[in-house]
Amino acid sequence: MNIFRKRLIHPDANDTSLVMHALGGDKTAFSQIVVRYQNLICSLAYASLGDIKYSEDIAQEVFVEAWKKLDSLQDPEKLKSWLCGILRFKVSHHRRKEANQPLKSAEEICDQTQTSLSSTELEGDLMKEQRQSLLWQVLDGIDTTYREPLVLFYREQQSIDTVAKQLDLTTDTVKKRLSRGRKLLNHAMSSLIEEGLKNSKPTVAFTVGVMAAIGSVSAPAKAASVSATASKTGSIVGWTSLITYFAVFSGVISSYFGIKASLTQSRTQREKKLVIKQVVLFFLVAGVYVASMFTLKHSAIEQPALSDIYTLLSQLVVFGFVLSYSILVVWMLRSTRKLRAQERIFEPDAFCGEKHQKGSKKRDFISKLALFGIPLIHIQLSTHEDGDKPAFGWIAGGAKAHGLLFAWGGIAIAPISVGIISTGIISIGAVSFGVFSLGTVAIGILALGSSALAYKAYSSLSSLGWESAFSGGFSIANDAAVGAIAYADHVNNEQASNIVNIATFQHVYLWVLAAMAICIIVPAVIYANRVKHHFAKP
Incomplete structure (x- = not known):
């Protein structure tokens, strides 16, 4: 008490x-x-x-x-x-x-x-x-x-x-x-x-x-009735907007080249329509997520008495996004494999040539260089089909990619991973899990994204941190929180700023953004060009 x-x-x-x-x-x-x-x-x-x-x-x-x-x-x-x-x-x-x-x-x-x-x-x-x-x-x-x-x-x-x-x-x-x-x-x-x-x-x-002056004046005789909850507001630091815009810019470029690669891989009109449907659903879920978070943030600021409810709803939206994208990725892979199997039966002429034959080694790029018997580079150039194993190498890329050093793809697992769903020590993606994680929703020890769930969480819309949280919107943590709507033992003060380490982070975030842009954009461009070059050959 x-x-x-x-x-x-x-x-x-x-x-x-x-x-x-x-x-x-x-x-x-x-x-x-x-x-x-x-x-x-x-x-x-x-x-x-x-x-x-x-x-x-x-x-x-x-x-x-x-x-x-x-x-x-x-x-x-x-x-x-x-x-x-x-x-x-x-x-x-x-x-x-x-x-x-x-x-x-x-x-x-x-x-x-x-x-x-x-x-x-x-x-x-x-x-x-x-x-x-x-x-x-x-x-x-x-x-x-x-x-x-x-x-x-x-x-x-x-x-x-x-x-x-x-x-x-x-x-x-x-x-x-x-x-x-x-x-x-x-x-x-x-x-x-x-x-x-x-x-x-x-x-x-x-x-x-x-x-x-009030030393000799007694306290008021009666207590006033209180029905409203105090508003919790914090200052919004300008550089979070830069992070948001840069992340969106990088994501759009990567998505563009990802769509190009998927359309190039498609052999029939039905496959092309499926690719477009998948892209629309991913962007629709992302749009609903962003619109919901901005609406909840605005509502929490305008109606402080209901800020607790809006904060709870914001976290449900974040978890809803993670669940939705996980389901969409699984559905994308399954629906693509299923349709490819059907198209091989109904439109066999679309799959003439050795590079389109199931099980052909020409469907992948595997470097001759290997280290400890594992190829230096393994990139899946054709659509992922039933029976196909994930791309595996020191550097791997494809619908499913497992890398000993780096992986890029729909589902990417590696020490450094970039994907729609990515897992690694350094992880970047729409939904990323890692020690150091960056993404639309970043989950890890140190995380930065539109939303972040971590020991130390930094974001533009919502941060849920064990020790500390920083956000331009909702910030929730045990020890310290800095944000427009913040909850913690220390909120929007100098002590909170010190625990969050805003000053230190400001010195390194430009380098973080540059690394994030390179990891998101460059693999997508290389992959799209590889796929285009591969299917351009007779």
């Missing part, structure tokens, strides 16, 4: 968990709420008032008020909006109060000046105040719509994603507002504005001040 409670108030705990603990009198949980939203509240206050001191004073009042009235918050998921609502009321009240005291600012300036003249050591503070005054003169001329994103942007280390999340805007909207806001800034003042805003960010002292 103690472990469970610790996880509930983890630094990455959702707003609902923090609110519930705070309602129970846990000031540590409320401190986490302050840390999470202090920069947003202070920035919005500053964007409205233009005074660092006043904005932080009012922001502190917001959090003190929130602590006192936390039991009035009916939906903890809307904590951020609720805090912003309190801020708007405080700012409006402050403005009305200032409007009735026109001499206050003048008196404070006089007091500051006298203090500065009587103490030269405070000269730096006066210069800082003058700089902030100049800063606000520039910002005050910009509409709030553009001013708020600018203030947050430079206070959040120029992170567009963070600004978008804080203001509940899309990244494209934030980019447009920032672009417009910069144009409105006087060019000569740009560097001053940026530096001033960076230095104005609230520090740990702000959090300490809030917690000191």
Whole structure:
């Protein structure tokens, strides 16, 4: 039970968990709420008032008020909006109060000046105040719509994603507002504005001040009713898109040459139609898989309360793809063998010549070079038929290929294997099983693909990892997960990033992509050319 409670108030705990603990009198949980939203509240206050001191004073009042009235918050998921609502009321009240005291600012300036003249050591503070005054003169001329994103942007280390999340805007909207806001800034003042805003960010002292202010205030009297589940969102790293596009590009090229080879091998119209039917079914299953995963990802982000259900469905889709492709490969081989047997009976003229005779050695390419009695290269050039054994050599290729070093084909088994279904130490395929696995669905110790299931899993759509998972969509793991919809002990934070080893992977992934392209495309091109050359001979 103690472990469970610790996880509930983890630094990455959702707003609902923090609110519930705070309602129970846990000031540590409320401190986490302050840390999470202090920069947003202070920035919005500053964007409205233009005074660092006043904005932080009012922001502190917001959090003190929130602590006192936390039991009035009916939906903890809307904590951020609720805090912003309190801020708007405080700012409006402050403005009305200032409007009735026109001499206050003048008196404070006089007091500051006298203090500065009587103490030269405070000269730096006066210069800082003058700089902030100049800063606000520039910002005050910009509409709030553009001013708020600018203030947050430079206070959040120029992170567009963070600004978008804080203001509940899309990244494209934030980019447009920032672009417009910069144009409105006087060019000569740009560097001053940026530096001033960076230095104005609230520090740990702000959090300490809030917690000191609520120190003598008792916890809210009653707990609010909670019915919604906290949303789980994460940042989507851009390079996953590169992996997706590159994998699709390589797969399409390989499929094109695979289709050419299969059509060349076909001896009758019925066989050609079967090849087209098989290709359509493979692409149809892949299309349904991709469309389903993108739909589930979008739904999980748009409906966070149902994210658990969408995540479960996404994993069922992944397993459905693996099962479907496995069944399709078995059906492809069986249906091809069955039809070939029928066509040999009904259209014997299509199989004249020694290279088309069943059992002929001319149906395969087997290199004269051998190592330990095993051919260096064995490639099946004709359609796989009943009684045919898998291609076997140090390098093997065909419908079924077993290689001692490398294999390419429909079903490929080798230390380095590439196929629709592939198994090996390094495995690449639509469905791949390996120590290091790459594919549409990659399964292994270290796996990268559109979906990945591994000890360490990296993907563009869905990762299910034992230790860690990284994905642009669903990420599920025991220890660490980074993704748009993530589940793990450490989620979308620095510790998760370290466990996932994103920094290390970014240095090597270009080499991984290059190797993957070579292994997918080159064997397909060589095989198609070999088949074409083989059947072009009389």
